[in-house]
Amino acid sequence: MNVIKKMQKIVNQPDEYAKQWKAETGGKVVGTVCSYAPVEIIQAGGALPFRVFGNGGNVFSFADTHLQSYCCSLVRGILNQALAGDLDFLDGAVFTHTCDSMQRLSDIWRMNAGLGFHEDLVLPVKMEGNTAREYMIRILEALKTSLEGHLDVAITDERLGHAITTMNQVRTAILQLDQARITSPSTVSSGDLHMAIRAAMIMDPAQWLDMMADTLSGLTNTAGDNGPSPGKRVILSGAVNGSRGIHDFIEEKGGAVVHDDMCTGIRYAHGLVDESMPPIPAITDRYMHRVNCPSKHTGIYARGEHLVETARATHADGVIFLLLKFCDPHAFDYPYLKTMLDDASVPSILLEVEDPFVFGGQAATRVEAFLEML
Amino acid sequence: MEKLGEIMMNYYMEAKAPPEERGNRKIAWITSGGPVEPLIAMDMIPIYPENHAAMVGASKMGGDLCAKAEEIGYAGDLCSYARSDIGCSIVNGGPINGLPAPDILVCCNNICGTVMKWYEVQARYYDVPLFIFDTPICHTRFSADAKQYVINQFMEYIALLESVCGKKMDMDTIQEVGYRAIEAQKLWQAILDTTTYKPSPMSAFDAFFHMALIVTLRGKQIVVDYYKNLLAEMEQKVANGIGAIKNEQYRLLWDNIPIWYRMRWLSKKFASRNACLVADTYTSAWAGSMRYVNPDDLLDSLAEAYTRIYLNIGVDQMAEEVIGMIQKYDVDGFVMHSNRSCKPYSFGQYDIEAIVKKKTGLPTLIIEADMVDERNFAESQIDNRIDTFIEMIESTK
Numbered sequence: 001m002n003v004i005k006k007m008q009k010i011v012n013q014p015d016e017y018a019k020q021w022k023a024e025t026g027g028k029v030v031g032t033v034c035s036y037a038p039v040e041i042i043q044a045g046g047a048l049p050f051r052v053f054g055n056g057g058n059v060f061s062f063a064d065t066h067l068q069s070y071c072c073s074l075v076r077g078i079l080n081q082a083l084a085g086d087l088d089f090l091d092g093a094v095f096t097h098t099c100d101s102m103q104r105l106s107d108i109w110r111m112n113a114g115l116g117f118h119e120d121l122v123l124p125v126k127m128e129g130n131t132a133r134e135y136m137i138r139i140l141e142a143l144k145t146s147l148e149g150h151l152d153v154a155i156t157d158e159r160l161g162h163a164i165t166t167m168n169q170v171r172t173a174i175l176q177l178d179q180a181r182i183t184s185p186s187t188v189s190s191g192d193l194h195m196a197i198r199a200a201m202i203m204d205p206a207q208w209l210d211m212m213a214d215t216l217s218g219l220t221n222t223a224g225d226n227g228p229s230p231g232k233r234v235i236l237s238g239a240v241n242g243s244r245g246i247h248d249f250i251e252e253k254g255g256a257v258v259h260d261d262m263c264t265g266i267r268y269a270h271g272l273v274d275e276s277m278p279p280i281p282a283i284t285d286r287y288m289h290r291v292n293c294p295s296k297h298t299g300i301y302a303r304g305e306h307l308v309e310t311a312r313a314t315h316a317d318g319v320i321f322l323l324l325k326f327c328d329p330h331a332f333d334y335p336y337l338k339t340m341l342d343d344a345s346v347p348s349i350l351l352e353v354e355d356p357f358v359f360g361g362q363a364a365t366r367v368e369a370f371l372e373m374l
Numbered sequence: 375m376e377k378l379g380e381i382m383m384n385y386y387m388e389a390k391a392p393p394e395e396r397g398n399r400k401i402a403w404i405t406s407g408g409p410v411e412p413l414i415a416m417d418m419i420p421i422y423p424e425n426h427a428a429m430v431g432a433s434k435m436g437g438d439l440c441a442k443a444e445e446i447g448y449a450g451d452l453c454s455y456a457r458s459d460i461g462c463s464i465v466n467g468g469p470i471n472g473l474p475a476p477d478i479l480v481c482c483n484n485i486c487g488t489v490m491k492w493y494e495v496q497a498r499y500y501d502v503p504l505f506i507f508d509t510p511i512c513h514t515r516f517s518a519d520a521k522q523y524v525i526n527q528f529m530e531y532i533a534l535l536e537s538v539c540g541k542k543m544d545m546d547t548i549q550e551v552g553y554r555a556i557e558a559q560k561l562w563q564a565i566l567d568t569t570t571y572k573p574s575p576m577s578a579f580d581a582f583f584h585m586a587l588i589v590t591l592r593g594k595q596i597v598v599d600y601y602k603n604l605l606a607e608m609e610q611k612v613a614n615g616i617g618a619i620k621n622e623q624y625r626l627l628w629d630n631i632p633i634w635y636r637m638r639w640l641s642k643k644f645a646s647r648n649a650c651l652v653a654d655t656y657t658s659a660w661a662g663s664m665r666y667v668n669p670d671d672l673l674d675s676l677a678e679a680y681t682r683i684y685l686n687i688g689v690d691q692m693a694e695e696v697i698g699m700i701q702k703y704d705v706d707g708f709v710m711h712s713n714r715s716c717k718p719y720s721f722g723q724y725d726i727e728a729i730v731k732k733k734t735g736l737p738t739l740i741i742e743a744d745m746v747d748e749r750n751f752a753e754s755q756i757d758n759r760i761d762t763f764i765e766m767i768e769s770t771k
């Protein structure tokens with residue numbers, strides 16, 4: 001699929017894409033580090049929200065003078081790129097409060113990277129209740145005002161509305177592709193979908209929609225035509241996954257990744273912003289209602305219930321947890337998620353991974369054995 | 375003067391007694407930086423799993439209990455206060471055979487995000503309400519929005535306690551408790567400040583011991599009484615020129631949580647090199663944000679004080695605080711515990727070290743270990759590094 005090849009190239013060399021976008025549009029590029037960054041507000045300011053991943057490989061020579069080895073490789077990788085000069089095209093960054101490691105990354109970046117403006121969006125940890133909602137609306141308003149200064153543009157409701165509509169289209173497209181795979185996994189390969197989602201986190205959304213247009217219209221024609229899944233159906237659950245290796249491997253072995261609960265996957269697209277509401281409260285409500293990341297709180301069983309429910313709804317045969325080494329929020333949730341899956345008779349395995357996730361060796365052997373066992 | 379060990383033992387014994395023997399008082403587990411005043415005002419018994427975990431560590435029982443949590447799927451690199459507490463709940467282990475089960479969990483994230491995940495685990499285990507007191511980190515500032523958010527939560531917190539206890543909060547009582555807590559914090563700071571004298575009448579190792587009360591029982595009269603006596607004792611030592619160690623030649627500042635299972639070893643090691651840890655960034659956290667408290671506007675100002683504590687500010691501000699302490703206590707070197715358990719305390723230390731070196735030129739030492747899990751301690755390596763560090767101070771002094 002030609003489009004996916006292009007997206008793969010963008011994902012592999014995101015800096016090239018961002019520089020070209022800047023050259024073509026004269027716009028500003030704003031780094032983000034997490035799916036809680038309100039991209040609509042950045043886009044409404046005419047800028048490109050650019051999700052920074054830990055693309056740095058497993059050598060962190062620049063980050064090592066600032067962060068201990070017991071920090072997750074995503075955070076070390078992000079800092080390494082910032083300090084190595086790989087992100088010099090950024091005009092600024094918006095850090096969203098999630099976990100302890102990200103919290104300190106924000107400080108260290110602010111103190112050392114020198115990459116334009118720096119905004120901390122200290123989100124509530126509770127994604128529920130009126131008190132947290134009101135606070136979140138106020139800080140998003142404040143962020144909007146700051147960004148107006150940094151980007152030198154008035155972020156009007158109209159501009160916000162436009163950005164919201166476009167992002168809703170991106171999310172709808174991703175969810176459609178996801179749904180197509182749930183119904184009929186051979187419609188589009190999960191590795192391709194993974195690439196498309198990661199590209200969406202980097203690209204101008206209008207450009208992304210444009211590129212995907214044919215794929216999406218093809219989808220409406222072929223959806224459901226390809227029959228049920230040929231093999232074992234699995235769900236991936238975890239934080240970030242920086243490679244498509246595991247997707248392709250599972251497909252090679254006759255299985256299918258039918259869905260996921262990953263920051264770099266469907267969680268990014270989950271939930272739409274209500275276009276009939278005032279923009280900032282509407283953006284807030286999307287975060288309040290979408291499936292949460294473990295660094296946020298929406299009840300003590302919310303994630304487990306969501307996972308079990310998703311496994312049922314997608315007729316998954318098993319779940320593969322991808323746990324990033326040293327990732328506290330996910331590591332704290334894993335035991336109860338596993339227990340809830342066990343109770344619902346959904347088998348699971350845990351793979352300890354690094355970012356980027358070089359899939360192979362022992363992990364491949366274990367996944368293969370798991371697929372056979374299902 | 376009642377001994378600290380006795381006070382703590384009575385406190386835990388009362389909490390562990392059957393409900394009818396403790397006047398049916400409810401038990402609330404609360405994080406170390408959490409607002410305890412409302413609990414005391416409601417006559418509940420606050421229990422601090424972190425203080426208990428420190429006791430577990432000091433009793434060298436941390437490794438075993440952490441391993442219990444690991445057996446049921448918790449990763450070995452999670453905070454060892456959390457791991458040992460989770461392990462302890464399952465087997466009722468540790469020096470006092472486990473903590474009394476909570477009626478409510480109060481989690482304030484001004485120290486870290488870890489506590490929220492840890493308390494979620496315990497909320498599922500004990501099946502009790504969990505209140506999350508969310509104090510937005512002040513990377514560069516404390517915003518008015520954050521302040522309003524925290525104040526609103528204070529009201530929600532009190533309402534929840536009222537429903538758990540089935541009675542109204544008495545606003546006069548909470549004021550009184552608040553005043554006593556302030557008095558205790560002032561006394562605690564005064565005690566820590568006696569170490570500005572040379573020789574220092576106490577060391578950080580003593581502070582690590584005496585801090586138990588400011589953590590667990592602040593707001594109670596017994597704490598005020600205990601610290602008054604302790605302050606008098608320290609002032610007497612100052613007057614008599616008695617130091618915490620025999621021959622104080624070098625004064626050091628300690629950063630991060632103590633290595634609980636190696637307190638004696640470390641204190642002997644430093645003393646053998648005539649070095650006294652005169653101050654630390656940990657025990658002062660319970661008095662550090664006192665400057666924000668206004669007795670005439672107690673609840674609102676407590677919201678600020680609880681949000682702006684040492685761990686809930688940016689790394690550059692932490693470095694400023696450290697430099698302030700270096701000057702105040704007139705130290706010759708800076709020892710940092712890079713604590714595998716505590717990411718918010720440890721990430722950023724390299725930057726703080728660099729800033730300290732640049733601005734003060736002081737020798738620094740980083741020891742990598744874990745506060746409770748004794749399986750992570752490389753004795754001979756640390757021993758050597760301390761020697762080298764002291765030699766460096768000797769050569770620069």
Ligand code: SF4
Pocket residue numbers: 072073074075098099100101102239240295324326327328329330
């Ligand atoms: S949530 Fe986990 S993976 Fe993400 S930055 Fe934090 S520790 Fe790293």
Ligand code: SF4
Pocket residue numbers: 424453454455456485486487488489631715716717718719
């Ligand atoms: S030791 Fe650190 S990570 Fe653990 S509970 Fe305390 S502040 Fe949080």
